[in-house]
Amino acid sequence: MALRTQSHEMGMHTEKLSGRTQQRFFSPSEEENFTYPGAHDVDFNKRAEFDADKLSTSEINLKLRDLMRQGYGTIVMRNPGAKHAIAVGILNKLNLQIEGSLGYFGCGLIDGPNIHIKGRVGWSCAENMLAGTIVIEKNAGSTFGAAIRGGDLVCKGDVGARVGIDQKGGTIIVGGRCGAFCGFMMQRGRMVILGDAGKNLGDSMYDGTIYVGGKIAGLGVDAVPGEMNELDCQWMERKLKLYGLKAPNGIKNMTKIVAGKQLWNYDNLEPSEKKLIL
Amino acid sequence: MADKKPAGKEDVDKYLKGDGLDSSREKEIGQHIGYRYDVNLVPDYNRLTPFLKKYLEVMGWDDLNWLEDVHMGYEEGRAAVFDRNINGWVTVPTDLKLPDNQQDRDMIARELLIKFQMSKKHPMVDLNKAYRKF
Numbered sequence: 001m002a003l004r005t006q007s008h009e010m011g012m013h014t015e016k017l018s019g020r021t022q023q024r025f026f027s028p029s030e031e032e033n034f035t036y037p038g039a040h041d042v043d044f045n046k047r048a049e050f051d052a053d054k055l056s057t058s059e060i061n062l063k064l065r066d067l068m069r070q071g072y073g074t075i076v077m078r079n080p081g082a083k084h085a086i087a088v089g090i091l092n093k094l095n096l097q098i099e100g101s102l103g104y105f106g107c108g109l110i111d112g113p114n115i116h117i118k119g120r121v122g123w124s125c126a127e128n129m130l131a132g133t134i135v136i137e138k139n140a141g142s143t144f145g146a147a148i149r150g151g152d153l154v155c156k157g158d159v160g161a162r163v164g165i166d167q168k169g170g171t172i173i174v175g176g177r178c179g180a181f182c183g184f185m186m187q188r189g190r191m192v193i194l195g196d197a198g199k200n201l202g203d204s205m206y207d208g209t210i211y212v213g214g215k216i217a218g219l220g221v222d223a224v225p226g227e228m229n230e231l232d233c234q235w236m237e238r239k240l241k242l243y244g245l246k247a248p249n250g251i252k253n254m255t256k257i258v259a260g261k262q263l264w265n266y267d268n269l270e271p272s273e274k275k276l277i278l
Numbered sequence: 279m280a281d282k283k284p285a286g287k288e289d290v291d292k293y294l295k296g297d298g299l300d301s302s303r304e305k306e307i308g309q310h311i312g313y314r315y316d317v318n319l320v321p322d323y324n325r326l327t328p329f330l331k332k333y334l335e336v337m338g339w340d341d342l343n344w345l346e347d348v349h350m351g352y353e354e355g356r357a358a359v360f361d362r363n364i365n366g367w368v369t370v371p372t373d374l375k376l377p378d379n380q381q382d383r384d385m386i387a388r389e390l391l392i393k394f395q396m397s398k399k400h401p402m403v404d405l406n407k408a409y410r411k412f
Contacts, residue, residue, distance in 0.1 A: 026399040033396040034336040037403050044338060093337050114338055131344035150344025169347035188317040188347060207317050235320040242340050
């Protein structure tokens with residue numbers, strides 16, 4: 001009771017935690033629009049191709065924007081030459097085919113496009129991805145899908161360490177094996193590893209789900225096995241089929257890892273501390 | 279084992295009826311803490327609305343994609359959906375009759391969020407005008 005009085009005196013019951021409220025009104029029945037206001041009006045049937053061999057990173061990204069501005073909805077990029085930061089910040093619907101490999105930070109911050117990469121990708125591919133799909137035919141480097149927030153990120157080969165570090169949503173699928181500390185500090189979303197997973201899988205995960213088809217070298221702090229249910233199986237069957245992948249030992253035999261929620265110390269913070277975090 | 283609770287065990291209107299204060303800490307500070315929905319609930323694709331089907335077709339996606347992570351939540355006693363683009367809640371119109379299950383509610387939340395994000399009245403439109411560099 002004394003604590004309750006103290007909390008009242010400290011203003012915890014009157015302090016507004018939800019931030020400033022801004023009132024905006026709109027009608028759900030207003031003009032139907034499926035793309036962001038200001039997005040380029042592209043047509044998937046309008047196709048363009050270009051060779052990126054002699055272009056710099058900036059020139060390649062500007063070329064992509066220019067083609068979208070002209071209404072091209074399908075773009076084929078040849079010879080990206082493993083340059084870094086290619087195809088970043090695309091906030092548009094688009095079919096992009098990359099015939100070659102990307103360097104570091106490829107396809108970061110995208111919101112909407114479907115990207116198919118025939119080669120490999122370097123570190124931090126699809127970092128902070130918001131929506132869309134990315135399919136990589138070969139292998140990927142470390143921190144694959146770092147801080148991803150949404151969309152489907154698929155690597156059909158093997159991936160390095162720290163896959164989906166700080167994952168905040170979306171789906172990451174690894175067709176092969178992955179390294180240590182995958183799902184580190186994961187907060188939500190789904191990660192599917194069809195092969196073996198390295199040490200400290202799901203370390204300090206806060207929420208979200210990891211499915212593993214192979215062997216797990218070791219679980220991280222507060223990562224615990226969960227139970228596969230029918231909804232999980234149906235979802236994964238659909239998802240894997242979309243990308244032509246299969247669980248080596250069957251979906252029902254995959255291991256599900258969830259947060260033990262023993263590290264949930266959030267409740268112990270004072271309102272002012274929470275504000276700083278939010 | 280800390281897996282999600284089986285669907286259907288909890289009252290779907292729990293956060294509309296009550297104050298959402300469950301833990302001792304929540305009761306102590308008088309405020310609900312954390313998500314008001316199961317972030318790990320995967321969507322039931324049999325419940326897609328016609329609007330969502332059209333949206334997926336326009337975007338060239340075979341499934342809900344990023345919308346798989348969108349759920350109907352509850353903010354200050356009202357049904358609402360979280361919009362990551364403004365880091366805030368969009369409340370559901372009061373005259374909208376809510377379905378009796380979370381899966382259908384999630385579909386409504388997804389549809390409402392798309393309509394809001396693509397609206398010219400979305401706050402991002404103003405921010406875009408003010409700060410866009412190229």
